[in-house]
Amino acid sequence: MGKSTLDPRGTQYCSDQTVIKRLRNPLRKVPGPWYAGWTNLPLKLAVISGRRIHHVHALHRKYGPLVRIAPNEIAVNDLKSFKQIHGISSGFCKDKWYASSVILDREGVFNMVDTKAHASRRRLLARPFSKTYLREHWEGEVRVKVSFAISAMSNELHSRGTTDVLKWWTLMASDISSQLMFGDSFHTLEHEYSKGKWYRKRALNSWGRLPPSSHPSFQGAFGNDMWLLDYGKAAVRNMKAAGGGKNVFANIMAEAEKGESIDDLDIQVEATNLIVAGTDTTAITLTYLVWAVMSHTQVRRQLEEEVRALSEDYKDVDLERLPYLNAVLDETLRLYGAAPGALPRAVPPSGATLNDCFLPGGTTVTTQSYSLHRDPNLFPSPEILMPERWTSKDQPYSISENGRAAYSPFGAGSRTCLGIHLAYLELRLAAVEFFRNVSHEAVLAPSATDACMEQENFFLIAPAGHKCEIALKQ
Ligand code: HEM
Numbered sequence: 084m085g086k087s088t089l090d091p092r093g094t095q096y097c098s099d100q101t102v103i104k105r106l107r108n109p110l111r112k113v114p115g116p117w118y119a120g121w122t123n124l125p126l127k128l129a130v131i132s133g134r135r136i137h138h139v140h141a142l143h144r145k146y147g148p149l150v151r152i153a154p155n156e157i158a159v160n161d162l163k164s165f166k167q168i169h170g171i172s173s174g175f176c177k178d179k180w181y182a183s184s185v186i187l188d189r190e191g192v193f194n195m196v197d198t199k200a201h202a203s204r205r206r207l208l209a210r211p212f213s214k215t216y217l218r219e220h221w222e223g224e225v226r227v228k229v230s231f232a233i234s235a236m237s238n239e240l241h242s243r244g245t246t247d248v249l250k251w252w253t254l255m256a257s258d259i260s261s262q263l264m265f266g267d268s269f270h271t272l273e274h275e276y277s278k279g280k281w282y283r284k285r286a287l288n289s290w291g292r293l294p295p296s297s298h299p300s301f302q303g304a305f306g307n308d309m310w311l312l313d314y315g316k317a318a319v320r321n322m323k324a325a326g327g328g329k330n331v332f333a334n335i336m337a338e339a340e341k342g343e344s345i346d347d348l349d350i351q352v353e354a355t356n357l358i359v360a361g362t363d364t365t366a367i368t369l370t371y372l373v374w375a376v377m378s379h380t381q382v383r384r385q386l387e388e389e390v391r392a393l394s395e396d397y398k399d400v401d402l403e404r405l406p407y408l409n410a411v412l413d414e415t416l417r418l419y420g421a422a423p424g425a426l427p428r429a430v431p432p433s434g435a436t437l438n439d440c441f442l443p444g445g446t447t448v449t450t451q452s453y454s455l456h457r458d459p460n461l462f463p464s465p466e467i468l469m470p471e472r473w474t475s476k477d478q479p480y481s482i483s484e485n486g487r488a489a490y491s492p493f494g495a496g497s498r499t500c501l502g503i504h505l506a507y508l509e510l511r512l513a514a515v516e517f518f519r520n521v522s523h524e525a526v527l528a529p530s531a532t533d534a535c536m537e538q539e540n541f542f543l544i545a546p547a548g549h550k551c552e553i554a555l556k557q
Contacts (some may be wrong), residue, residue: 266321
């Protein structure tokens with residue numbers, strides 16, 4: 084008794100070895116703050132305070148395109164490396180961080196790391212998420228929900244004098260997602276608060292606000308949403324219902340029989356994941372679109388003029404041809420796309436050279452479109468909202484080929500957003516209806532300040548004030 088099990092010489096040896104290992108680590112050559120080689124604490128602090136994108140952006144400004152931000156993590160912000168990391172068959176797989184969002188021990192298309200398994204699942208989901216399929220089967224349903232949200236916004240504007248666009252876009256996007264994925268809408272638009280649990284969770288305390296790289300938080304988000312997972316069972320029931328066609332998975336089983344494998348639990352997990360992936364993302368992007376356009380009188384006038392010239396029976400296909408609407412969407416997604424933060428990838432086992440720096444296999448590399456989209460070499464006067472950069476040619480501010488290559492609000496390569504066509508369908512229809520029917524009688528409310536709209540970042544971004552109010556024009 085009494086003899087310590089810790090041999091001080093052994094402890095000393097271990098800490099010496101740790102120091103030696105760190106001093107020999109090839110990542111020491113990557114520029115960055117002195118502490119990044121020793122601790123990830125400052126990064127974690129930025130994460131839990133919702134400032135990760137801003138923290139990393141400031142480090143890029145100080146140290147350049149390659150910055151060591153934690154002992155095993157490098158932030159990357161140059162076009163060549165971005166293409167190298169996210170190019171198809173690049174060998175850079177999704178980092179182990181994605182495992183923290185796995186539910187019911189089943190990986191879904193979002194968090195699968197294995198490239199073969201992922202490619203097979205993507206093939207299976209490709210058809211229901213294609214533009215043609217969505218337009219044919221779901222455009223009508225999306226329009227109904229958009230119209231409901233627009234009427235509700237307008238009614239509230241008249242009855243109360245103000246309305247919160249973040250709230251209505253969140254309810255709308257959540258009803259669209261639940262209708263498409265589960266075949267059973269949450270009807271949050273009709274009842275506004277009766278499913279308040281959903282609304283509050285998504286809009287105010289959402290998955291999007293949870294810190295990345297924290298297992299318990301991610302798991303907690305889904306754990307607390309067990310009712311949502313239970314709802315996922317409806318996706319399976321409706322998929323199998325006679326006649327099919329009730330949700331996006333209706334024809335998947337037939338496809339699966341041709342060779343890809345998917346079972347009921349996979350459908351339940353995918354449906355739940357897709358609701359989470361498709362709701363806040365769209366609602367937040369639309370919210371920033373309204374705020375950005377309403378803050379720029381000339382942009383607003385031009386957009387209103389274009390969308391009001393549409394005939395009453397316009398279709399989504401007509402909206403794709405509107406130059407200014409699409410330029411506004413591109414510019415909003417450049418500055419305020421809802422997922423502009425770190426997309427972590429693992430360096431392939433053999434290592435890789437990025438920006439003349441060798442990084443050993445297993446190093447985590449992250450790119451963030453927040454910084455790429457604000458690179459003045461790619462986007463002149465990057466902080467200025469300028470839809471014209473997408474439509475004008477041969478002007479100093481016109482978008483260059485490199486700018487287009489770096490533009491990535493939906494990610495890039497084989498892991499680019501599966502829901503991109505659904506997102507655009509919602510963004511186009513909702514923006515058009517808002518600027519045809521609501522904007523002319525509204526102004527931004529005094530509460531919609533820059534501070535309120537500051538981008539808080541917990542994987543997704545969200546307005547720091549958790550609302551975006553407009554007021555009835557006097
Ligand atoms: C404006 C709206 C949206 C934005 C800005 C957005 C953004 C993104 C981004 C940046 C990624 C890449 C993530 C990564 O590499 O880690 C992504 C992936 C994904 N998104 Fe979206 N998204 C939006 C809407 C949607 C919708 C509506 C759905 C589906 C209903 C969806 C489903 C997915 C899925 C499943 C993935 C993973 C794809 C894969 O790994 O193969 N997203 N999204």
